Amino acid sequence: MNVREVSRGALTLVGIPVMAPFQELGQRVPSAWRELLEQVKDLPHRVDPEVFYGVFRDPEPSRDGASALYTYWVTTEVSALATRPPGLRVLNVPARRYAVVTCQGGPERIEASYLALDEWSSSKGFRPGPEALGLERYDTRRQRLTPPYESFDYDIYKPLE
Template structure:
């Protein structure tokens, strides 16, 4: 369950933290939260395939729930089916983000595998390692890239 943010990549660095702040402020009103310290940023894999210099992305800020009950106002349900993922840690400064995407692309190529553009790329944030809210001085989260069967 979460909040969907849509915008150009250049806009998301401002808009996504605002959505995280909103989700965290509403956490007590969300029934059945699985783990109050673990959150996922979810982006359709097809969004990463865009060739525009400032593409439009859909970015979901989410928390896992045991079951979707009544949705609190402003929150939406997002079903992410079970998949096999390549897990890449993102650790370090801002440069670690692009480095992780390069690393997973190189691994996919070396293994003869492909990312599944029809599934969600996930960023798994455990607040015991890294908060989802700014300031973002150092990153420590997991990038999960869905694999084609």
């Protein structure tokens, strides 16, 4: 798998955060994508109406032995933000370096892509900081945001430090 290192400028994103145990994300994230797609139809200042970002960080540890909670944002990028639709929140992602891999193929490629990023990052001595945000960049000309998924074709950005 081809892992590459890139630098990205800061992103101003608007979207919907989803916080849930891992096993619930498969149902809750597609629902959030549908909601976001409805709300951003007429959102001004979108950088590219075909590009969306899933934004994530490592799970928050549970205090009581329950499942760890994952936070996953469904977002779109804007160049300016005068007003925002109700229910959407702003997320600013600072400029940084990332390891990037393209996830292409069936569902089995998702885990393989993340493992390739982890192995590459470890071999280079990189570790994400506790506040670092990872990105999944979806171009709707390549990848649907909501099920059914015939195949996958999107980019995964792992933050480097």
